[in-house]
Amino acid sequence: MAVHLARLTLLWERAAPVLAWPAAMLALYGVLALGGLVERMGDPWRAVLALGLLALGAAFATPAVRTFRWPERSDAHRRVEADSGLSGRPFEAMEDEPATGESMLWLAHRGRMREALRQARTRRPRAAWATLDTYGARISAAIVLLTAFAYAGDMAGVRLSDAFSPTPLAGGGERAVAEFWIEPPDYTGRPVQFLRERREARVPQGSVLAARITGLARQPRISGGEALIEEIGPGVHQLHITVDEDSAIMVRSGAFRERLDLEVIEDTPPxxxxxxxxxxxxxxxxxxxxxxxxxxxxxxxxxxxxxxxxxxxxxxxxxxxxxxxxxxxxxxxxxxxxxxxxxxxxxxxxxxxxxxxxxxxxxxxxxxxxxxxxxxxLPQRLFLDAMARAVAYERRLFLDGLGDYAPYPDTHPRRSADPYWPWLDDEPDLRLERAPESVQRLARALDALGDAPASHFDDRIVFLGLRTAMHQVRRAREIDELGHIEEDLWQIALRAELGTLADAEAALRAAERALSDALARGADEMELAALFEQFEEATRNYIAALMREAMQSDQLASGGGQGMDLNADMLQELLDALREATELGDTEGARRALAQLAELLRNMQIMAGGSGQGQSESALGRALREALEELGEVIGEQRGLTDETYEQSRSGDLAEGREGEEGRALAERQEGLRGRLAELLENMPDGMSEEGERAFDEAARQMDEASRALQRGDGEGALAAQDEALSALREGAAETAERLQAENEANGRGQADRDPLGRDTDGGGVGGDTEVPSEMERQRARDILEELRRRAGDGSLTPEERAYIERLLDRF
Missing domain, CATH: 2.60.40.10 (Immunoglobulins)
Structure with missing residues (x-):
């Protein structure tokens, strides 16, 4: 080990003179880079500077290179012997062999040398640079480097990375001009944020930092985020950076440097x-x-x-x-x-x-x-027609038992002879045998439901639908081929229940849903106009089908014609209001008118489809129907009173009028409704269920509490009691409606499905809480729109003012 260390020590001492000048040039290049010179120069001058300093260092190092000699093993031995103070050349003694054999004296000598080598060591390298640098220039270089690091600050790492990067580095940039702006995600609804004089901002998560930079010879370098950079013209670059977290983004190109500190506003879940x-x-x-x-x-x-x-x-x-x-x-x-x-x-x-x-x-x-x-x-549609109920029931069983078909049997006699026989031969029995139990049951049920001549069906389309569905089920090879059966069975059930009205109702629903969705997402005027035309046409077709059904069931002759005429007038008024709101861009008004239209159409279906005015209605059914209609009026008035209480409570008028007219007027109206409910309950036929009685008692108690709260100006307490009263009234109305339905079914009159308010159960619960905008409100909307258009044409507006008015026009 000591020999290896000695060899490395010798290598350093001999290489130090060779490396001295290249190291000095490298330090000089680093100081220039930290000072920003390399960044300003860019390429190709950066490469020229680096190559020049490298050549200069090589030139000064040439004499040392000529005298450089690689350390040999013997040199390492001599260095270890010198550092350890050994004599007698122990390394040579361990390697030499005696000429006449190993005598006892030679063995003893080798033993002494082996003991000496156990104490061998290598000292640290000698100060090779000290002999070269007698004036301490290396200390000065270190001080300069540290000073350059301090001067560069947080740009030190970036500048060194740019200086030694193999990728091209753009220079220049003294006259570059940059425009920065923030593009928030579309779903935030926030406008574009321009960063004119400032370089920090709070931005929504997912925003895009965009910039347009002119005057750069080459593409800028970006740090702090992943950027998409494109050159959109000579010397013009555009970049986009998505910001998902707090970032310090640097944009550099030669003398051009910009730093943007962006704080992200976290987007929390709903x-x-x-x-x-x-x-x-x-x-x-x-x-x-x-x-x-x-x-x-x-x-x-x-x-x-x-x-x-x-x-x-x-x-x-x-x-x-x-x-x-x-x-x-x-x-x-x-x-x-x-x-x-x-x-x-x-x-x-x-x-x-x-x-x-x-x-x-x-x-x-x-x-x-x-x-x-x-x-x-989970609510389900109530089918009153026997055929419709049967089809809906079989559809439900089919959906509940979906599964895969069994594989084709390998033992079939034609299996080995013709591998394509299942696709070429029509064997519906074999296909049905492979089907899951739910499919087999559906095939049997459809066969039974349609097992009669077409002349025995009032509606031939129902008969054809049943037979077609049955054959499709029997001939299917895989469950994927029956994906349409669920929809087909549903349409058959609706056709059996509603007759020709089902198609018109489906078209109206689709048109209404499309128009409502377009209003909700703020579609443009052209799309809204087209959708309104479709809705208006679907409405006309639905009314025509409704009249045909009413004539066939002799309902118009039994006293419903006058009500239909009145509803037709209201329908036209609502259509006009909807058209005008759509043209003006009044989204809220259009949605209110559309909701009111939906409720009116449902009421018209009640009148045309039979509302219990025929001669076959029992006395009990007639009394329950009249009570239910009056109860619906009470609920409507209570809802209106609750809305008015809410508005006055919100504006503070109720609290301010504690001793004045506002609270007493509302309290008197609430007491009037309470008395009307008591009178209605006195005239209600006997036989009310325990749940219904409890609901009406609770409604009366909450109405009394609301009246007392209104008298003392307690808006919050009155609203809470009114809400409870409404809930109890609806519960009681539901019990009354169930009694009416049971009575009608007992007398063969199941066609008049009504909700707790006496309306058709087709209601979606959106009509009663809406109001059609008045003529005054529509005129005011027209005036505002005309004023905005007039101001948009004013040539003296600043760009910011014009953009603001254009945004208002887009929203309006």
């Missing part, structure tokens, strides 16, 4: 919570009220649901199914950050079962938040 008991209707819709809070708004909602396992256990994460909710199905409701979503669940395989549901909201960054789970029975 926060959702259910704020009311879910509601449902007979058409299989689930109505959820929830609160949703997010930094920049939630872009997409989904309903998650899973079978209720019972107890306190939650389903595993992979067992939750999802239903996408269209944007138009989510409407803001009373209260800050509160919304109401209407979800169609009738077609889901779990419809009618006990499930756990939760709302999921997804923001623009893809982050999601969910509410806590709540248990309920």
């Amino acid at each position: 926060r959702l919570a259910l704020v009311a008991e879910p509601e449902s209707d007979g058409q299989g819709r689930l109505i959820l009220e929830f609160s949703a809070v997010d930094d920049y708004g939630i872009e997409h909602y989904r309903l998650q649901l899973a079978r209720d396992p019972g107890g306190e256990t939650n389903p595993p994460d992979d067992s939750w199914d999802t239903i996408d909710i269209p944007p138009g199905a989510v409407m803001p409701t009373r209260g800050e950050n509160r919304y109401r979503a209407t979800v169609e669940t009738a077609r889901h395989v779990l419809a009618g079962e006990r499930v756990l549901v939760r709302m999921e909201g997804i923001d623009g960054a893809g982050q999601s938040g969910v509410t806590g789970p709540i248990g309920l029975r």
Whole structure:
């Protein structure tokens, strides 16, 4: 080991004179780089400087190179002997051999040399540079280097990296000009942020730092983030850097240097919570009220649901199914950050079962938040027609038992002779034998449902649909070939239930959903105009189909014609209001008018489809229907009174008018509603269920409490009592509606499905809380739009003012 160390020591002592001048030139280059000279020069001058200093160092080192000699093994031996104070050349003694054999004297001599070598050692190298640098220039070089490091500061590492980097380095840049701006993600809704005189900013997570730099000969260098750089013109470069975390971004090119300190505003996931008991209707819709809070708004909602396992256990994460909710199905409701979503669940395989549901909201960054789970029975559509019920039932069993087909049997006589026989030969029995049990049952059920001549069906399309579906099921080879059967069976059930009205209703629903979604996402005027035309045409077709169904069932002749005429006038007024709001860009007004239209169309379907005014209606059914209609009016007035209480409480008028007219006027109206409810209950037919009586008693008690709270100016207390009263009234109305439905079914009158308010159960729960904008409001919107357009044409506006007005016009 001592020999090896000695050899390395000798190598350093002999190489030091050779390395002295190259090391000096390297230190000089490092000092120049730390001072920023290399960065300013750029290429090719950086390479010229480096090569020049390298050549200069080589020239000064040439004499030392000529005298350099590689250390030999014998040189290492002599160095060890000298450092250890050994004499007698012990290394040679260990390697030599006696000429006449090993005598005792020679062996003793080698033993002494071996003992001496055990004490051998190598001292540290001699001060090779000290003999060369008698004036201490190396100390001065170290001081200069440290000073240069201190001068460069946090740029030291960057400048050294640039100086020794093999990639080309752009120089110049003394006259370069840069423009920086921040482009937040589109989903944030924030405007572009220009960094004119400042170089620091707080930006939303995921923002893009953009820059346009002119006057550079070569592409700039970026540190602190990954940049996309492109040359968009001679000497003009544009760069984009995505900012996901706090960053100090450096942009350099020769003398041009810019540093931007960006602090990221973290985008938190959405926060959702259910704020009311879910509601449902007979058409299989689930109505959820929830609160949703997010930094920049939630872009997409989904309903998650899973079978209720019972107890306190939650389903595993992979067992939750999802239903996408269209944007138009989510409407803001009373209260800050509160919304109401209407979800169609009738077609889901779990419809009618006990499930756990939760709302999921997804923001623009893809982050999601969910509410806590709540248990309920998933709403399903109530089919009154026997054929429709049977088809819907078989569809449900089919979906619940989906599985793969069994493989073809290897023992078939044609299997070995013709490998393509399953695809070339039509053997539906063999295909059905391989099908899962749910498919085989569906084939038998469809065969039984359609086992009658077409003349025995009131609607030939139902007969053809059943027979076609049966043959498709029997001839399918794999389960993938039956992907359309679920939709076909649903349409057959709707056709059997509604007749020709089903197609018109489906078209109207599609047009309404498309228009509502476009309004929710803020589509442009051209798209909205086209969608409105489609909706208007679908509405006309639906009304025509509704009238045909009414005439065929003789409902118009039994007293419903006048109501239909009145509703037609209201329909036209709402269509005009919707058209005008769409043209003006009044999104909120258009959505309110669309919701009111949907409710009016449902009411028209009630009148045309039979509302219990025929001669076959029993006295009890007629009394229940009249009570239910009056109860619906009470609920509507209570809802309106609650809205007015909320507005006055929010504005502070209720508290200020504690001793004045506002509180007393609202209290008197609340007492009037309480008296009307008492009169209604006195005239209600006997036989109300215990749940219904309890609900009405609770409604009366909460209405009394609301009246007392209004008298003392307690807005919050009044609102809480009014909400409870509304909930109890709806519960009581639901019990009354069930009594009416049971009475109608007992008398063969099951066609009048109504919700707790006496309306058709097709309602989505969005109409009663909306108001169509008045003519005054529409005129004011027109005036504002005209004024904005006038100001946009003013040539004296600054660019910032013009951009602001253009943004207002885009939103308006």
